[in-house]
Amino acid sequence: MRAMNKDELMLRIQALEFTAVDLNLYLDTHPCDARALADYNQVAAALAQTIAAYEQMYGPLTNFGRSQSCGRWAWVEQPWPWETQG
């Protein structure tokens, strides 16, 4: 698989995390659904992997100790989520 660029990686993270959010809400009211639970765990693993790949290239997506900032404080360098257009 060819490497994804920044926008493609972010879109992948958004898709995976949305799936996780929706499964999370479903599991809140259907905690015994084994298939949904398996799906949730699978998506969570893929999400963690994709976030790690993104953060390594483009800086942290979360703060307060959830991800490391190597070499410099990159948290305040990247544009903020609402600054999507020039």
Next chain:
Amino acid sequence: MWVYEKKLEYPVKVSGPNPKLAKAVITQYGGPDGELGASLRYLTQRYSMPTSQAKGVLTDIGTEELAHMEIVAAIVYNLLKNAPLEQIKAAGMEGYYADHDRSLFFVNGDGVPWVAAYIQSKGDPIADLHEDMAAEEKARSTYEHLINLSDDPDVTDVLRFLREREVVHFQRFGETLNIVQEHLSSRKIW
């Protein structure tokens, strides 16, 4: 504890400056059925819910609503960002501009500021969950009105996503109501 994620739940794009549309969409930021009210309603009702499952649903949906508040803010911010004053005046946003320039503030489409009286917390889980279901339907209806008004296909796409989430939240609150009702009736001492 909450941790911020430097991303939007759903990508936001706008076709160009459009204060007229911003004036309508801002009601989902600070209007009576908007995302500020939704998030604060659920995140304050959760403390007195009787079951762990209901506390989880209110925490998780309340948290997702914060992400929706950010999506609505991103729409309004980008619709106003490079809007010339002439467009702002033509949209009837002079009053908003006088107080806030092109920044974000919690008002409805007519500039009425958000008030805590939009929401309730009764300490009665049956009453609260019925309010939550009604709130989701009112927000769904508002998004449909905004979709009718929108002349920007990029904004309409995001409004459709937000509308769909209201439908899912309504479903989850309905299931929560059933679970809580069952819990309360099984605990009754005659």
